[in-house]
Amino acid sequence: MTHSPTHSPTNTPDTGLSAASTEALSVRALYEILEQRFNGKTWSLNEMAIGYTNDVGYIGRLLLAHDGTWPIDGEATAELTHKLAESLWWTFVPASKLDIDIDQAFSETMSTIRTNLEATIERTAL
Template sequence: MSENPNGLAGAAETALRVRAHYEQLEQRLLGRTWTLPELAVGFTNDAAYVGRLVLAAEHTWDIDGDVGAELRHKLAECLWWAFVLADKLGVDLPEAYEATMDRIDTGLRTTLHDAPGDGQ
């Protein structure tokens, strides 16, 4: 996997550039761009399909095509949707992700440290 030197901030920039292209197409085809609720439905639709792909990966749901390739594609699209929605809602997703993961990590480390060990 190639590493993006800009991390999530670079990924966000790419996501918004791609979204701008979609907005141009929507303007041509619909005479308007998708609303925030339409964007949210697009995200939830792709996220739900990830669930089906996980079932397919576990051999409990059949799909046509390459399950691994589809999973990579849909997971990437879900990340794209998250960047798009965050932008529309005024959320700095790279900053929010870092702050949230730091908070969760600290809480889990504290819990693990304070929890009784395996008979130790």
């Protein structure tokens, strides 16, 4: 079995996250206008983290609803579609605020995980 090389910043494949990140930041800018108007300030990273973890918890309940073990008002798949997409948004926004190139980070992280999994599979082959 061959291993995928770890990607360096110069050969990181395009994951297509750039356009999604740009859109997420555009939407975030609109939220910031409203936050400034209503609260006199925009959300901090800590406030965003609370919003993010709240949504992740709700995704857990929606997965239970999808499996039929947690009742919800509405349709589980439609709600999951929305919340999973929104969770991507929650990832792009703090990455940008922290000056993290999320496209590069994702590619490099997946490459590392893939390499480690392939090595484990090879080591544990019967």
